[in-house]
Amino acid sequence: MTQMSENCTPLKIRDVEIRDIREIKKPDSSQPAVWFFVMPYDSSRIKVNLTDDFYERLNEFAQNADEQTILCFQTVPQTASELVLNLQGTLHYKLWISIKCKEKANRNCLLPYEHSELLILGKYKENLRHAKTRVPYTYCPACDKTTKDYGGKKHTYHEYGTLMSDVWRDITVAPDEYPELVVDRLSHLFGLPPYRELCVVDMSQALKYEKRRAVNKTYDLTKVNGLNEKFHNILINDDCLEALKKIPSNSIDYCFADPPYNLKKKYDNWNDNLDIHEYFIWCDRWLYELGRVVKPGCFVTVLNIPLWAVRHYEYLKEIMNFQRWITWEGLSLPVRMIMPANYSILCFSKGHPRILNFGHGEELLSLKDNYCLRQSCINSRENDRKPVTDLWWDIHRLKHNTRRADHPCQLPPALMRRLIALFTNEEEVVLDPFNGVATTTLSAQQMNRKYIGIELSEKYHKIAQERHKELLWGLDPFRKNGDTPKAKNSSVPRLKKQKYLVPKKELQLEVKRIVQKIGKLPTKEEVKRYSKYPIEYYENYFISWGEVCAAARTTGMVETRKSNKNNPKNKQLELF
């Protein structure tokens, strides 16, 4: 077993083989069940052809199923994407999980494939119900500490392991093998009433591979246009749709977009809460423009959450050539029952893709799996790199405020450096229509590329200009600075800067001692009565009562393998 689910009774597993899609009929049980469809794909990732007939049958199947029914699909991202759109009338999207895939890497191709998707849809609208599930900590082969760095928060984490995220790298699947570990995990994850059974449906006999390649005729692929020098190294403060109109077709070497996600973020002057149809119509307009301005053979890449990437994929595949779906595992610390860490980077070429730099330069090397990201450990290591694949986990979102400019969601420069190294050569032109505080254009300039950065907000545009000036003066624009930025990525308020008379950890451990005394999580009144510290400390130093009680709700963990005796797994994962 590779996980521990709380209060669960593992589901009984029933294997179902389907030889023809006509065999997908009414669910044969009146009990609510979890269905796991294992879709076929081969190592060259030609996707299976899902016909209208298939979707009709699957929709009918879902309609007839109990209201609590869950449907899971293991497949390639393109198929997962089509499934979301074709089943959306009957089923609700719940989760998009990327699972590490142990396919034989083809080093000659653009990016070796290293993940498959597990798409989870449900008949009910509410949040997915599942058991609280932890996966054991893994240990860095170099320093023997947990692969994730929990810093000063170890007392608030569980000794067994960490809550799962939506990128599963601790287990692997292969296209031609029974996904035993996924089946085991699903049987625990959903091992709660009313479910009793997990039906595993092998679809390999019923579905055929699609050999047809898309031919896109939207753009002129015959000529490359020169770019006027006035567009070399320029930051434009405008709406990207307006600015893009002025850029000639077939003139840009690489376009990267990190658009607003329409998740109610507080941008300076952009409404990040559009009606969702309006949002996608708007997205299609700038995606079209990016496809227009990029040169034939060159790439457009778009970063978004998987559910929105599904919609971008649907639009882009009609006008450009799909190449890769990169999964970027971007989060660092556990939040929520299944941590949202999965970002999609869609890679499309205009017509047939040109040959890329794959394999050259330090940016195109990733850390070997299962090493930790502690800088002190990285500095002391050798031979810990391997060529990058389509599963990126070794670049974290900016964690420290000291490295942020005043913008709610800027990207880590290492991510942009990797993309730029992958898709461009020196002297080529990189365009970002949502340049924010210039992570893309600064990285491009540092890497000796030309850049065009478009940004709607004057405030962010000015910060971008200042940072480019710093670069000219020889300063590192991504250096640590002393300021606390005001802009925030999360809706949780920030506490004002203050001096802690007693460390927060000591206060949380004091609450743990109180729990031992009274046998339950304390109320504010009880902490007032039993704590040796004034209640004002608890009120002023923490964002919520949940944070006050964080250590009391768990066992606490240690980061070194040797001292972690209670961990039943003590796991060292395979090194690739």
Ligand SMILES: C[S@@+](CC[C@H](N)C(=O)[O-])C[C@H]1O[C@@H](n2cnc3c(N)ncnc32)[C@H](O)[C@@H]1O
């Ligand atoms: C997700 S952020 C990009 C952050 C950027 N990658 C960085 O690292 O700084 C999206 C940005 O798009 C900008 N934006 C929103 N609508 C825009 C539009 N119509 N044209 C240009 N920029 C826009 C927002 O102001 C915001 O700065």
